Amino acid sequence: MIQHHIEACAQVPGMQEILLIGFYQPDEPLTRFLEAAQQEFNLPIRYLQEFVPLGTGGGLYHFRDQILAGGPEAFFVLNADVCSDFPLSAMLDAYRHQPHPFLLLGTTANRTQSLNYGCIVENPQTHEVLHYVEKPSTFVSDVINCGIYLFSPEALKPLRDVFQRNQQDGQLEDSSGLWPGAGTIRLEQDVFSALAGQGQIYVHLTDGIWSQIKSAGSALYASRLYLGQYQLTHPERLAKHTPGGPRIRGNVYIHPTAKVAPSAVLGPNVSIGEGVTVGEGVRLRESIVLHGATLQEHTCVLHTIVGWGSTVGRWARVEGTPNDPNPNDPRAHMDSESLFKDGKLLPAITILGCRVRIPAEVLILNSIVLPHKELSRSFTNQIIL
Numbered sequence: 001m002i003q004h005h006i007e008a009c010a011q012v013p014g015m016q017e018i019l020l021i022g023f024y025q026p027d028e029p030l031t032r033f034l035e036a037a038q039q040e041f042n043l044p045i046r047y048l049q050e051f052v053p054l055g056t057g058g059g060l061y062h063f064r065d066q067i068l069a070g071g072p073e074a075f076f077v078l079n080a081d082v083c084s085d086f087p088l089s090a091m092l093d094a095y096r097h098q099p100h101p102f103l104l105l106g107t108t109a110n111r112t113q114s115l116n117y118g119c120i121v122e123n124p125q126t127h128e129v130l131h132y133v134e135k136p137s138t139f140v141s142d143v144i145n146c147g148i149y150l151f152s153p154e155a156l157k158p159l160r161d162v163f164q165r166n167q168q169d170g171q172l173e174d175s176s177g178l179w180p181g182a183g184t185i186r187l188e189q190d191v192f193s194a195l196a197g198q199g200q201i202y203v204h205l206t207d208g209i210w211s212q213i214k215s216a217g218s219a220l221y222a223s224r225l226y227l228g229q230y231q232l233t234h235p236e237r238l239a240k241h242t243p244g245g246p247r248i249r250g251n252v253y254i255h256p257t258a259k260v261a262p263s264a265v266l267g268p269n270v271s272i273g274e275g276v277t278v279g280e281g282v283r284l285r286e287s288i289v290l291h292g293a294t295l296q297e298h299t300c301v302l303h304t305i306v307g308w309g310s311t312v313g314r315w316a317r318v319e320g321t322p323n324d325p326n327p328n329d330p331r332a333h334m335d336s337e338s339l340f341k342d343g344k345l346l347p348a349i350t351i352l353g354c355r356v357r358i359p360a361e362v363l364i365l366n367s368i369v370l371p372h373k374e375l376s377r378s379f380t381n382q383i384i385l
Contacts, residue, residue: 001213003037004226005078008086010041016070017044021059022080023052057187060151061159068153074099079147083222085208085229091150094204101155102192102201104129105148107210110331111139117212118145118188121196122203129201134188142331143203145188146210158200162190211334216305216351217323218334223288224269227251239266246278255291279314286322296360304350307371312352313360320349321366345381 002020009018020034026047038045048063060067060077067075074095076088087105095103106120119140121131133140167182185191195201209225211218228251230237239252246260250268254260258276266272266284273291278284281298290308295301299312303320312318325332340346350364353371358364363378370385 001083001219001222002080003033004083005080005086006037006041006045008084008088009076009078010043012076012088012092014073015043016072017046019063019066020045020047020080021050021063022047023050023054025049052183055184055186057159057162057185057191058183060187061156061163061185062183064156064159068156072153074150074152077149077151081213082147082210083213083218083225084146084148084206084210086148087204087206087208088148088150090206091148091204094202095150095152098202099152100200100202101152101158102129102195103150104192104201104203105146106143106203106205107146107207108142108205108331109144109333110329111142113331113333113335114139114142114144116335118192119143120145120203127202127204128197128199129192129203130197132188132192132196132201134186134193143205145192146206147212150204158191158195159185214334215348217320217349219305220269220286220288220303220349221324221334223271224251224286227253227269227271249285261297273308290354305352307352307354307356309355310352310357312358313362315361316358316364317362318350318352318358318364319366323348345383 006018009015026049030047034045034047048066050059050062054062091103091105104120109117115136118132118134119136120129120143121141122128122143123130162185163182170182192201209229211222211225213219213222231251237253239248239254241248244262246262246264246266248267249265252267253271255272255274257274258272260278261280263280264278264282269286270284271288272278273289275292276289277294279295279297282295283300285302287301287304287306289306292309293306294311296312296314298315300317301312303322304318306312325334348366350366351368353369355372356369357374359375365380367379367382367384369375373384375384
């Protein structure tokens, strides 16, 4: 997911460095990935780990010295769980034309779906944010927050004010000294909602691609958007149909190290990772196959994410049910529905965790298989623990 963020940032002229802020324990794959990205884009890229989860804004304040080192003119803040064509240069142009502490990227949603996002009421002439509500209970605006921002160094002052207020409130409740929750800052509720209408927050509207990535279904949708974007930006990354090669339908990405049998049929919207093996007669559609997985002969994999190192046995069928936005509504976004409804698992795409083994000639439909499981039979609408 963050490869796309890093690539977009690296293309902005004058970008000094990229900082990843998160609560996750950095592991060897993340370190390897960041080292490779540093070499590819020739930019310093570092991971800064929060000591506790600090919310959407707390990490920015906690690591403010690192962010402001080198005296940046401004800095981008990108949520990791979004997919976009990241119009960062256009945002930078807008900021330079009219500098303000906070510039938010906005897009439009339909009235019903807008309730699932941060909603922005803007002045249509000046694009100042007059009102901001995070996930309102009634309709506020069809302009929603994309989770992609450009902040001036001045933007850290309101974060400091929230931190100090949190500290005072915490000390009233707990006289033992520093309250551990003081560092948690919710950018949307604590900052944007409070400062809207004060001439500090502006919105830059985009009609480019954008989606949240909250579920495996939205990950497949994001993959489809990115593959479609490659038609314009990186056509060389898309597989071409060649004589003696697999049959390619639509947009397909195949990692150079993957081995794909010539009788396989791939696409549309398929991404095949490093070291993957795709056997004879395999049919793959609307799926992501992560590194090191093996699809044996004549398997059929549709609307599925196959975890790294997993094996799907010959003649097996692994299938999910698509849950796409309404194609007739240009403002429709992916619904981030929960996994369950009325106690039942919702039909959704199938997910195989890492190193799962699916036997030959079985059907796995609308199911989630946790890592390291070896299945012995077919499953439908199950979470297999």
